[in-house]
Amino acid sequence: MSQVPHGRLLAEIEAWPLGSVLAYEQRTTQLVRTDMAILNPATARLAAGLDEHLRIRASGMSLANLSVLRDSAWFLMADDSVTGPCTVTLARYLVQRAELYLERGGIRTVLNTDASEPGRGTAERAAHWRWLSLRLPCDLLVSALYAPNSARPPTDHVSIATEHLRRVLKDQPVADSHLHVGAAFGFPVLWSTWMVWLARNGPIPSDLSDEHVPFGTGEAFRGKLLAAALCRLFLASFLRAREVGATTEDFGAFSYSGLRRICERLDWPEGEKLALQVCHQALADVAGTAPGPAFANAQLLYSQLCDESGRMELREYDDLFRADPLDSWLQPQRDGACCETLFASRALRYLLQEGSTDAGFAEIFWQYQRIRCLAHSYLVQEPGTSGLDWFRRFYDRISALRGPLDGQKYVAALQHQSVDLTLGALEVRTAPPSDWTEIRDEVRRLASAGEQRRPTPGTDGKRPELGLVFHFIKRKQARGTNQLYADPSQDPTGYRHGSWFSDRRREVLALQEALENHPELLLLIRGMDVASSELAVPTWATVELLASVRQASVTASEALRQLRPSWNVPPMRLTCHVGEEFSRLVEGVRRVHELYEAGLLRNGDRIGHGLALGIVPRLWADSATLVVQTAEDRLDDLLWELDRYGSGNVPAHPGRVERVRAEADRLAWRIYGDANSNLTALSFARRRRHQPNELLLRGFPDGPTLREDPLPLSLYLTDSNVFRRGQQPVEVRVDDAEVRFLEDVQRWLRSELARLEITVETNPSSNLLIGDLLGVEEHPVFQLAERWLMPGGAAAETGAGGGDHSELLVSINSDDPITFATRLADEYTYLYFALLRRRVPSARALGWMDELRARGMRARFTAEASADQSALQLILSTTSPVG
Numbered sequence: 001m002s003q004v005p006h007g008r009l010l011a012e013i014e015a016w017p018l019g020s021v022l023a024y025e026q027r028t029t030q031l032v033r034t035d036m037a038i039l040n041p042a043t044a045r046l047a048a049g050l051d052e053h054l055r056i057r058a059s060g061m062s063l064a065n066l067s068v069l070r071d072s073a074w075f076l077m078a079d080d081s082v083t084g085p086c087t088v089t090l091a092r093y094l095v096q097r098a099e100l101y102l103e104r105g106g107i108r109t110v111l112n113t114d115a116s117e118p119g120r121g122t123a124e125r126a127a128h129w130r131w132l133s134l135r136l137p138c139d140l141l142v143s144a145l146y147a148p149n150s151a152r153p154p155t156d157h158v159s160i161a162t163e164h165l166r167r168v169l170k171d172q173p174v175a176d177s178h179l180h181v182g183a184a185f186g187f188p189v190l191w192s193t194w195m196v197w198l199a200r201n202g203p204i205p206s207d208l209s210d211e212h213v214p215f216g217t218g219e220a221f222r223g224k225l226l227a228a229a230l231c232r233l234f235l236a237s238f239l240r241a242r243e244v245g246a247t248t249e250d251f252g253a254f255s256y257s258g259l260r261r262i263c264e265r266l267d268w269p270e271g272e273k274l275a276l277q278v279c280h281q282a283l284a285d286v287a288g289t290a291p292g293p294a295f296a297n298a299q300l301l302y303s304q305l306c307d308e309s310g311r312m313e314l315r316e317y318d319d320l321f322r323a324d325p326l327d328s329w330l331q332p333q334r335d336g337a338c339c340e341t342l343f344a345s346r347a348l349r350y351l352l353q354e355g356s357t358d359a360g361f362a363e364i365f366w367q368y369q370r371i372r373c374l375a376h377s378y379l380v381q382e383p384g385t386s387g388l389d390w391f392r393r394f395y396d397r398i399s400a401l402r403g404p405l406d407g408q409k410y411v412a413a414l415q416h417q418s419v420d421l422t423l424g425a426l427e428v429r430t431a432p433p434s435d436w437t438e439i440r441d442e443v444r445r446l447a448s449a450g451e452q453r454r455p456t457p458g459t460d461g462k463r464p465e466l467g468l469v470f471h472f473i474k475r476k477q478a479r480g481t482n483q484l485y486a487d488p489s490q491d492p493t494g495y496r497h498g499s500w501f502s503d504r505r506r507e508v509l510a511l512q513e514a515l516e517n518h519p520e521l522l523l524l525i526r527g528m529d530v531a532s533s534e535l536a537v538p539t540w541a542t543v544e545l546l547a548s549v550r551q552a553s554v555t556a557s558e559a560l561r562q563l564r565p566s567w568n569v570p571p572m573r574l575t576c577h578v579g580e581e582f583s584r585l586v587e588g589v590r591r592v593h594e595l596y597e598a599g600l601l602r603n604g605d606r607i608g609h610g611l612a613l614g615i616v617p618r619l620w621a622d623s624a625t626l627v628v629q630t631a632e633d634r635l636d637d638l639l640w641e642l643d644r645y646g647s648g649n650v651p652a653h654p655g656r657v658e659r660v661r662a663e664a665d666r667l668a669w670r671i672y673g674d675a676n677s678n679l680t681a682l683s684f685a686r687r688r689r690h691q692p693n694e695l696l697l698r699g700f701p702d703g704p705t706l707r708e709d710p711l712p713l714s715l716y717l718t719d720s721n722v723f724r725r726g727q728q729p730v731e732v733r734v735d736d737a738e739v740r741f742l743e744d745v746q747r748w749l750r751s752e753l754a755r756l757e758i759t760v761e762t763n764p765s766s767n768l769l770i771g772d773l774l775g776v777e778e779h780p781v782f783q784l785a786e787r788w789l790m791p792g793g794a795a796a797e798t799g800a801g802g803g804d805h806s807e808l809l810v811s812i813n814s815d816d817p818i819t820f821a822t823r824l825a826d827e828y829t830y831l832y833f834a835l836l837r838r839r840v841p842s843a844r845a846l847g848w849m850d851e852l853r854a855r856g857m858r859a860r861f862t863a864e865a866s867a868d869q870s871a872l873q874l875i876l877s878t879t880s881p882v883g
Helices: 006-019 021-026 041-055 063-074 090-101 122-135 138-146 163-171 187-197 218-243 251-264 272-287 295-306 339-352 359-379 388-400 403-417 436-452 498-517 519-523 543-563 585-597 617-623 631-646 656-672 679-688 692-697 712-718 720-726 736-755 764-770 824-837 842-858 869-878
Strands: 030-035 086-089 102-105 108-111 174-180 423-430 465-474 525-532 573-578 606-609 626-630 729-733 759-762 809-812
Touching: 006 021, 006 041, 006 063, 006 090, 006 122, 006 359, 021 041, 021 359, 030 041, 030 090, 041 063, 086 090, 090 102, 090 122, 090 138, 090 339, 090 359, 102 138, 108 122, 122 764, 122 824, 138 187, 138 339, 138 359, 163 824, 163 842, 174 403, 174 809, 174 824, 174 842, 187 218, 187 339, 187 359, 187 403, 218 251, 218 272, 218 295, 218 339, 218 359, 251 272, 251 359, 272 295, 272 359, 339 359, 359 388, 388 764, 403 423, 403 436, 423 525, 436 465, 436 498, 436 519, 436 869, 465 498, 465 543, 498 519, 498 525, 498 543, 519 525, 519 543, 519 869, 525 543, 543 573, 543 692, 573 585, 585 631, 585 736, 617 736, 626 631, 631 656, 631 679, 631 720, 631 729, 631 736, 656 679, 656 720, 656 736, 679 712, 712 720, 764 824, 809 824, 809 842, 824 842
Parallel strands: 174 423, 423 465, 465 525, 525 573, 573 606, 606 759, 759 809
Antiparallel strands: 030 086, 102 108, 626 729
16 A cells, blocks of 8 residues: 555545535535444535545545544544534534644734644644645634634734744745746635625636636636625625624525615616525525526626725725725734635634524535635645646646736735745746837836835845746647647647747847846846746757846846946846656756756756755655656666766766666667667767757758758757657666666766755745655755754764765745745745654754755845835836836
């Protein structure tokens, strides 16, 4: 039986009654056990659905064990006898979950630090919280924690850092240098935005074409969101009426009398009766008992119920919250809990107290919450869906759903990443437009966000440094087509990846023109990256692009030195997503080295993720004894390995060179034919791909193609038969000799990169999910770190290390906060608690966290002048207005 994290399974079980499609279909409001291990029919159906859900996620765990785990979670703190009948309302169930993992911390909500229960120390709770927050919106549990005592939640999020770690992150500046701005916010902010957006227009159904969109289609999902927004208003109006003593009826009665009174005050074109009908249709839609109203009617009703807030102009980030129709009732505090958290806490309080028998309120409230939870699950990457292709599916979903938040994305990123730490530098990533004026305007949006940013208390008025890293997006094929960039017969240029290169070249030219026209933009344009589907486009196709942008930034830096000498802005630097995804470990290491081999990496550059540098070869081999790989990737791996022996980079173990050469010979003949299978020529051609002049000599990408050129590089670029033969799968088995080679080549490459002061951008939650790790404690970063952090003490104390200089610089970042339900402070904390679970003493773990913080600041690309408000204002004033 393969391993599966206990916390991950438990999180699936805990979330099931609250956020599953089956719970929505059954309209579950309580969990009932008639006797020990005997569930009533409704709960039994829910449990059966959970069993099926876990069948492919539990890695062979027996149903008996799963049942015990389920019952202990669902009926954990029931007041009844452990062996007797038990009914747990979902309100009580949610409060139990919240109190198990969280506690009130005055100005913040924190992890439960009660260590009296065996196996539930804070480090273990943090590990479980990582899994649970991926399955449920964290603000829902925050609401539940404060509901029983009628206390007002102070925030929407949970501050999971310990007191000492919080000081580490607060007392000195922290940098986030790997953040994709399109996903740089949390789900509570997004949901609040939807509640405002739906009064105006809402998402476009045709943009929600994903086959896994909640409720089947984009149109159905949009309609369900609008019905949920209406029911949120109905529930809030009911609670408010009870609080001021305007009604004593339950929600069922209010849904007729109370809503009728509300409809009487509306300016509804066809009268109050039809308005009330739309209200009841929305209630039925959320309940799941009948189809909802026509979208146009529902939106007209919602916009009228929102009244002034629905017509409020959304100019600033804070307007997205002030325009919430519940704002005047709940009056949220700036930087405190938003309306949604306050509303849910009030509703849960009612269900726990005087509304404990109000079945109508309970049904609509929990169905509303399930719509919310299903939306959360749609956007947050599901554990067990590893690899960049799965990640891309989740990440792409957010683009159609940002709405008004899209215009405030930089402000949202600053707000989100500043929680629980002192943000010293923020680098945000986005794809460059292909028009230079649009690049200028994108820079100005970041400048405007920084100019509006309030200084962090206790930092002497200092704002965080800001930077844009533009990334070229790797794709297998052009949008809207089935043509592969990699197939020269399908690519219009006749070259592998020729069209992809041409499209990106337009973006390069736009960047160059923007910097020529406005060198001041270099203050905020701080780097280039290549991202997304890592394996879709090889390194050689990116070399000329990245080198051209770097050179343009050198020219801009020289010009800016004359224009603004006090800014002291250096050229851009480079970072690349690499070594995160691969078929075999040697492929991942090779792709990292290709950046170095091509001369792209310079002193102070960075590598995004770079997991292949830290994965333990022996552990990888145990899980990948037989892997299917394309023939050409396997041949590249073998040729690259032979180059490492020939260059003296690693020792050649007895017999290994001969076996590698023999396998490479077979594959070369299979792909290129007998006349072109000379390994020396093929190895030379592999290296020459990364030299732009060699590609230019062969006409890449504009032609004409040298189709008659028999040399391996030309055949590789233009021959579709070579491409197709290279795509044939081959089975590759790992052996001890390859493991030894991997150990040697990792150590050598880490040493080379360390000498260049290359920093690896580590993103713990992203790597946990995309790499399908058992837990953060399994993260490869620990192999890149100082070995004195591991059990047994410092390397100096154990005599280990000697002449090994392979330790790499590492920084901690958050990558995609909404996709991974995280923020920058959380990423440090998850890594810190992982160290504690690895038995590293807390003092040493805290010391390393502080060192990582400092390394992250040193590795940043941002310029100090970007924190100067006057410099940002100058950028805004010396460039043309945003269109």
